[in-house]
Amino acid sequence: MSGAASDPTGASAPAVPDGRNRLIDEVRGLAWMALAVFALWTFIARPFYIPSESMMPTLIKGDRLVVTKFPYGWSYASPAFHILPFMRGRLFGRLPERGDVVTLDRDGEELIKRVIGLPGDRIAVRGGVIILNGVPVRREREAPATLPIDANLPCDTMLERQFQAVGPNGKGTCALPRYRETLPSGVSYDTIDMGDFGAGGYDDYAEITVPKGHVFVMGDNRDESADSRVPRDNNGLGGPIPIEALGGRAELLTHSYDGNGALWNPVSWFTALRGGRAGTSLRPQAAGK
Numbered sequence: 001m002s003g004a005a006s007d008p009t010g011a012s013a014p015a016v017p018d019g020r021n022r023l024i025d026e027v028r029g030l031a032w033m034a035l036a037v038f039a040l041w042t043f044i045a046r047p048f049y050i051p052s053e054s055m056m057p058t059l060i061k062g063d064r065l066v067v068t069k070f071p072y073g074w075s076y077a078s079p080a081f082h083i084l085p086f087m088r089g090r091l092f093g094r095l096p097e098r099g100d101v102v103t104l105d106r107d108g109e110e111l112i113k114r115v116i117g118l119p120g121d122r123i124a125v126r127g128g129v130i131i132l133n134g135v136p137v138r139r140e141r142e143a144p145a146t147l148p149i150d151a152n153l154p155c156d157t158m159l160e161r162q163f164q165a166v167g168p169n170g171k172g173t174c175a176l177p178r179y180r181e182t183l184p185s186g187v188s189y190d191t192i193d194m195g196d197f198g199a200g201g202y203d204d205y206a207e208i209t210v211p212k213g214h215v216f217v218m219g220d221n222r223d224e225s226a227d228s229r230v231p232r233d234n235n236g237l238g239g240p241i242p243i244e245a246l247g248g249r250a251e252l253l254t255h256s257y258d259g260n261g262a263l264w265n266p267v268s269w270f271t272a273l274r275g276g277r278a279g280t281s282l283r284p285q286a287a288g289k
Helices: 019-043
Strands: 045-049 063-068 101-106 109-117 122-126 129-132 138-148 164-166 172-182 188-192 205-209 214-218 246-256
Touching (some): 019 045, 109 129
Antiparallel strands (some): 045 063, 101 109, 122 129, 164 172
């Protein structure tokens, strides 16, 4: 007589998954999750990290923001990871507006700049002033952009050192010359101009006409941005960029780190947060708003 109990209903007991099957299920679940994140970052929105000074004072190194991927349609530059070579055409393509802050592809590297000129625009720069379709863009001197010095913003480049100062709290600041620029549509934003010697001397740029299917982009930090004014052999963009190179539009600052955090120290993830930057819109401000 067997010691095993039998099921009076005659139904067999459900199979218990072994360790190998459980591992396969876990891997499958992680793969689907990774695919969902890839799709979200490619077609809807993705996070972006600011690694340089080229967009000061709007964006500073250590800022984290959200970039939407759908406003201009999709192209080879849309995938979350730059894995595709340059290809002509955009799916549901639309032109950006002047003043939009955009991400773009340069030989597999993702940059962030501001759109200044659209197809057909005549654009030049004279003494740091943009000449758009023959008319100087309005530019007004403002109080210095006073940014706290920290590990991500040491204010120690050749151009920046002269603007180091001490704030009322006794801490170091970077008091950079700031100008408010207003485009013909009425949208405006702050720029930095430290003098007629930055970006390799590109405060003057001979007039060109932006070709069809291209846009002209510049960094808000006009003296430390290798953008459309700067030749390719000087690490710049070498003129207007094709609209296919646009990856998305910058929308909102989510948070910012001063560079003093450490991955192994969770407490520092909070103490290294910069105050007052979270929730800042990156859409250019229209007149009267």
